[in-house]
Amino acid sequence: MSQLSLRKEGTARTIAMKGGGYYSERTRGAKDVIDNASGMLIEAVDQILPPAQGHPVTLADFGAADGGTSQEAIKACIEKIRVRFPGTQVQITYTDLPNNDFSALFRNLLGFEQQVHRTYLTELEDVFVNACGIGFHQQLLPDASLDIGFSATAMHYLSEKPCTIDDHVHMVGATGDAARAFAEQAAQNWLDILLARAKELRPGGRLVMLNFGIDEQGRYLGNTGGVNMFNTFAALWQKMAQEKIISDAEFKDTAFPQYYRTIEEFCAPLEDKSSAVFQAGLRLVTAHTGVVGCPYRRAYDEASGAMSAAQFAASYVPTLRSWSEAVFLSGLDNSRALEERHAIVDEFYKRYESQVANHPDGHAMDYVHCYLALEKVKL
Amino acid sequence: MSQLSLRKEGTARTIAMKGGGYYSERTRGAKDVIDNASGMLIEAVDQILPPAQGHPVTLADFGAADGGTSQEAIKACIEKIRVRFPGTQVQITYTDLPNNDFSALFRNLLGFEQQVHRTYLTELEDVFVNACGIGFHQQLLPDASLDIGFSATAMHYLSEKPCTIDDHVHMVGATGDAARAFAEQAAQNWLDILLARAKELRPGGRLVMLNFGIDEQGRYLGNTGGVNMFNTFAALWQKMAQEKIISDAEFKDTAFPQYYRTIEEFCAPLEDKSSAVFQAGLRLVTAHTGVVGCPYRRAYDEASGAMSAAQFAASYVPTLRSWSEAVFLSGLDNSRALEERHAIVDEFYKRYESQVANHPDGHAMDYVHCYLALEKVKL
Structure with missing residues (x-):
């Protein structure tokens, strides 16, 4: 599943970390991105409303692959929940496409893949996990059931490829009708994603999303000043x-089913008071872009x-x-x-x-993300 | 995963049903067992308490494999929920061991495996599904979050094999210390299963379980009067x-990690007022045994x-x-x-x-189940 490929790379590395430093080097980028945003999850815990008596606090990781790269951030989030709401149970849903390797997810959570069988699920009491193998462009959880939604490096995947790109392989190089078709598909998908999350979130609930995008200087994955x-x-x-x-x-049939949105595209439906997303109660809390350097390039430069x-x-x-x-x-x-x-x-x-x-100069796959925090207000 | 093998057989057949009658013949046994119990699920819907305002009715299928054999019964259950509680959302959790093929489960639910893409999930609105890849001997869902739990042909699997069986391959042929060790392991596992479900169930919630067992005449799977x-x-x-x-x-190392309980063994912790299960609020509603004939034998006899x-x-x-x-x-x-x-x-x-x-006479794999309905009372 293409949506998962990048995260799966992270997976392979997480699993392989037990083998030594080489593989952990390979996961550093994706994990750095999530660790960058760990504070955003803690902030979200500070802001949600207390759960109803006897109900759990609920989290979801949308496009989670095997859950490897988010595990530390989710553990910190649960620990913060326990401080704020002592004795509260926690329910976490991991979502991804149907063909995701959910067995790897559960084995990871149960510590089967680690030399030391310690994960938040094995270490912390009263934490429950499940998985939903359906794409995140639709509603996956019951209405008003989610406290904190999280997503990392997943939502650039479109629900479908709107057309071919005749003279390039990615929308970053598309022009004319193809560029417009990808932009329209991406805009619709983003509305679908936000409306689905607006339904799932409880009033007071939060979304923290780290999405591949194009920053204010036009930079995006693998295009940060060197070779594109x-x-x-x-x-x-x-x-x-x-x-x-x-x-x-x-050649024409080859195109990534992806779209890198600008920060303006990410924020538009959250700031336009007439949009269905705004009317559904979703509000922008913070938005910023950030670059995380390519670990391979760094290793080469440092050598x-x-x-x-x-x-x-x-x-x-x-x-x-x-x-x-x-x-x-x-x-x-x-x-x-x-x-x-x-x-x-x-x-x-x-x-x-x-x-x-x-010609090694300028080759680097730097990560460029838009970091978004959203809240669901009571209407 | 051994726990899944029998249900997986059902899976293969369900998927292959599109190919014609041969494979559907092969699933008839397992599906007959569930269809036999469909009325027990409908009865459970009649008895549960109304969900809190804005909350879904929740179901779980424990040991669900790919969810193929229970799909019709669950659809009927949802339809009954909609009659009794109009407009209520429904959340269904499918559980199985980590190595279960959860992709097959989600593809089945999404209709990807059917020629006609119609499943309860594609046909009915406001139904949400997830999966939990952890064994059912422990608590899988938050406290008091489950309305109706269901399980078919799964709970004869033990959490572990307590010892070897030196002169047989299954506990039905074990004697002495081995027979005692399997019985003790099974008794502990049954307590674990029931205590976990007692925590998960809401007051008024129901459990419907169709478990392989030994009936009042000493019959069990593949031993109903002919060749054992x-x-x-x-x-x-x-x-x-x-x-x-x-x-x-x-030879000694070969043993099924299974135990076929008698109806007395199933009911004991539910009737003993001093047991932890009884004290946790689980009560027996009905228990009976039933035999479903081997479809292969039937086809041979009818030919x-x-x-x-x-x-x-x-x-x-x-x-x-x-x-x-x-x-x-x-x-x-x-x-x-x-x-x-x-x-x-x-x-x-x-x-x-x-x-x-x-020597074809007497060969038949008739299914022998104990059909149990339990309720969680308010303490």
């Missing part, structure tokens, strides 16, 4: 079309010569591949044998790696 | 030990000669294999290559099939 990652994807894929390794139709460009390329490209490969595979025609499709995509990432090894 | 299925398993496995195909240690004994054996043994194979595989020593272990188990079921083909 998505332009590199597009150029290498286009070259393979020119060389007839893939067809022109396959100051002790790591070769080839070594950097070999460490860097697999992280791009982990969340983007499914998109390039799905662009290829089904008439090709599966092995052939995999061979083509192998060649594609080999070319990316060669390019980085030959 | 578990004795056949044990004899064939023992013969393979005598022939040195498996070792004596492997009256048009089906050969070999054809019957070829249709019958795979259903036994689907839920028992993991137990025989796990009894084999890990020092054997995986292929060798599979070859041994292939030979085992080949021998079972030959025995049925040569």
Whole structure:
């Protein structure tokens, strides 16, 4: 599931952390983003209304994958809930698409994947978890049942790809009708997401969302001043079309079902008093953008010569591949044998790696997020 | 996961039903059992207390596998809830072990596995689902949050195997210390199950459970007057030990982590006023046993000669294999290559099939269940 790819990368790293430092290095970026926002969750706990007598405080992590990267932040949140509302039970719902690996989620929560079987679920009393395997573009929880909703690096995924992008592979390079169609799809999806959450939240409830986006300086994932990652994807894929390794139709059919919203796009329905979202009681509390540096680039820079460009390329490209490969595979025609499709995509990432090894300057997958805090007011 | 094997068999069949009548024939037994009990769920809806204003009615299916066999019964239950409490939202939690295929559950609920995408979740408004991937021997839901709990053909699985069974493969053939150890483990697990449910249920809430058991005539799964299925398993496995195909240690290490309780064992903690279960407010409403005939045997008998004994054996043994194979595989020593272990188990079921083909009389996997309805009273 493409929605999960980036988070799943985080997953693999979390699980592999027991093996040593190499993999924990690989998860640092996604976890840094959530740790950055841990204070926003604590602030949310401070603001929610007390639960009704005998009712739990409820949390949800939307687009949670295996729950690995958010586990520490959620633990801190529960501990804060226990301070503010002693003796209160806590219920946490993890959501993701149907094909998510929910077994990995529960094994993680139960501590089966850790050498030391300590997780918030095994350590803290009176905490209950469940999972909902349905996309977050629709209402997933009963009306007014949620105290704090959380989402990290998930809501850039669209419910569907509105059209092809003929001359690029991502909406950041789309123009004209394609750019407009992606923007419209994203605007509708964002309304759907916010209206669903407005129904789920109790009055006084909070949403904390860390979404991939485009910041005030036009920066976005893999485009923070150096080589543009998505332009590199597009150029290498286009070259393979020119060389007839893939067809022109396959190039056109390849597009990430994603949209990076600007802070204005994120905030618009929350500030326009006539919008359905505003009328449903959702209000903007805070919005800001932030960049979290690429851990691979940082490791290379900090090695100051002790790591070769080839070594950097070999460490860097697999992280791009982990969340983007499914998109390039799905662009290829089904008439090709599966092995052939995999061979083509192998060649594609080999070319990316060669390019980085030959000209390492400026390659980095920095994370650019919009950090949003919202509240549901009583109408 | 052994707990799921029998229900998973139902799953495979449910998914495959679109392919025609052969597979639906294979699920008939498990689904008949639930359909038998559909009235018990409707009765439960009649008895629960109205939900608090703005709160959903909550259901849970404990040990649900992919939710296929209970789907019709749950739909009828929701429809009855809507008649009794118009406009009320409904929340359903499906539980199973962490390694359950929760993706199959959600795909089933969303109608992805059906030719016609109609399930209660796609057809009925204001119904919300989630899953909990933790075993039902512990509390899975917050205190006093559950209106109706349901479980079918799942709670005969023990939380762990208390000891080996040296001269048999199932507790139905165990004697002496082994029989006592299994009985004690089962008694403790049953207390754990009931105490967990007592915490989860709201006052007025109901439990409907259809558990494999031993009836008043001593009948149990595959032992209803003809050839005893578990004795056949044990004899064939023992013969393979005598022939040195498996070792004596492997024979001893093979045992189903199950216990078939009698109706007295099911009811004891609910009738003993000094038990923790009774004191937690759980009360017995009804208990009865019932036998649902083996659909394979029925098809063979009804064919009256048009089906050969070999054809019957070829249709019958795979259903036994689907839920028992993991137990025989796990009894084999890990020092054997995986292929060798599979070859041994292939030979085992080949021998079972030959025995049925040569002497078909009396072979049948009739289901024997104890049907229980419980209520949580206000203390």
